[in-house]
Amino acid sequence: MYGHWIEGKMVKGSAQNRIEVKNPATEEVIDTVPSGTLEELDRAVQSAKKAFPQWRKVPGVQKAELLHEIAAKLREQKEDLARILTLEGGKPFRENVDEVTWVAACFDYYAELGRNYMGRVIAPVEPSQLSLVIKEPYGVVACIAPWNYPLLLTSWKVAPALAAGNTVVIKPSSVTPLSTIALHKAFGALPPGVVNIITGSGEKLGMALIRHRDIRMVAFTGSVEAGRKIARTAAEEFKKVHLELGGKDPFVVCEDADLAVATKGVAWAAFLNAGQVCTSTERIYVHKSIAREFTERFVEFTKTLRLGPGMEPTTDIGPMAGESYRKKVEDQIQEAVSQGAALLHGGKRPKKFRKGYFLEPTVLTRVDHTMRIVKEETFGPVAPIMTFKTFDEAIELANDSDYGLGACLYTNDARKVKRFFEEVKAGTIWINDPLSDNDAGPFGGMKSTGGGRELGEEGIEEFRETKHVHWDFEMRAKEWWYPY
DSSP, rough: OEEEEEEEEEEEOOOSEEEEETTTOOOOEEEEEEEEEEEEEEEHHHHHHHHHHHHSOHHHHHHHHHHHHHHHHHHHHHHHHHHHHHHHOOOOOHHHHHEEEEEHHHHHHHHHHHHOOOOOEESSSTTTTEEEEEEEEOEEEEOOSSSSSSHHHHHHHHHHHHHHOOOEEHHHHHHHHHHHHHGGGGTTTOOOTTTEOOOOOOIIIHHHHOOTTTTOOEEEESSSHHHHHHHHHHHHHHHHHHHHHOEEEEEEOOTOOOOHHHHHHHHHHHGGGGGOOTTTEEEEEEETTTTTHHHHOOOOOOHHOBBTTTSSOOOOOOOOHHHHHHHHHHOOOOHHHHOOOOEEEEEEETTTTTSSOOOOOOEEEEEETHHHHHHHHOSSSEEEEESSSSSHHHHHHOOOSSSEEEEEOOOOOHHHHHHHHHHSOOOOOOOOOOTTTOOTTTTTOOOOOEEEEHHHHHHHHTTEEEEEEEEEOOOOOOSSSOOO
């Protein structure tokens, strides 16, 4: 039976008050987790608070060794964790093996980054002075992760937070909590209380965690609506917030693009994890001169993608994570078609699966920026295709969104590349290489997508406060008041 992980021990919680976790491919209940109480939440926070004074003093080299040990244990658990991820989230097993590999790499990266830099010495204004810029941890950090990449997006918060000297309380999504709880095996070498995991609803337990008097920072990935609520709540006590929110990423395909490459690349960006990726391509803009051929190729390739349970090795696209998520996507598709969009492929629940939250990958044309399918985040396997005549128009369309997480471009024209990354308002720009990752590079959004950055040097700076120390080591008498 799964439980909370508090002060280095498994806490089962109430046997009656538990949350069911379903396999989205079969709709069967896999297991249950506790619906945490406010008392259990406080216990987790107090555990982290108690561990903080000692953890912050652990030398950087020793912290690095412990984080490397976490990475090593994650690699040992890789297939077990990938299996749990697949059963509770639906993503194909081989993609979840990749996810655990990336999680381990994240801990290795911050192990090294955290031990090498804690501030700097700056030039003094007088010879007898020393000026130090010191980087300090905040204290207890709430790490709230979503269900689509539960371990990866948890690691992007927890690894830099620990490397910076913070202790953490993790609250996973109630949709995919099992894999996060299973992480406790990797955290076993850490001092008790440095990492705590508590499960429960976002509305009740998540907001209580944010309001808790001993939480000094909140790191959250999720919807814009939830992010705004968290920001308002945290602002009441001026807590630091780090928010990575929704996306509506554009993909621009120019007339010089290799269509054999572009059709597969755009499909990858649109349909990976059934379109349930923060940086999924949700708006496709193709130059008018190649639009017909691109669309024909794109539809034909989409037809070859195989839906199925994530544990089947032939599966390309698994189910969506839940019925409510599928229904939201279906509503957007149906509304777009009613407004004149052309449905070229998909948009239906496949008949071959009697159970499971499957939805066919969907291709739409004749869509525009008045439609919800183009304006609002979809978070499902839908590819709306539009056209442009000039590159000026393509940039204008790419920027015509409240979101600003990522943007993709296919072209071999260096002048267009330069204009695209200078003029498109998005935190990550991919040129001819959609949705690639690099732990050393920052990740985050602009506009309504939130603020702050994960990964890279910027990622660890998010979890540190800056202090300036002025030290005059001669303690000389001075004339403190100006003569007037």
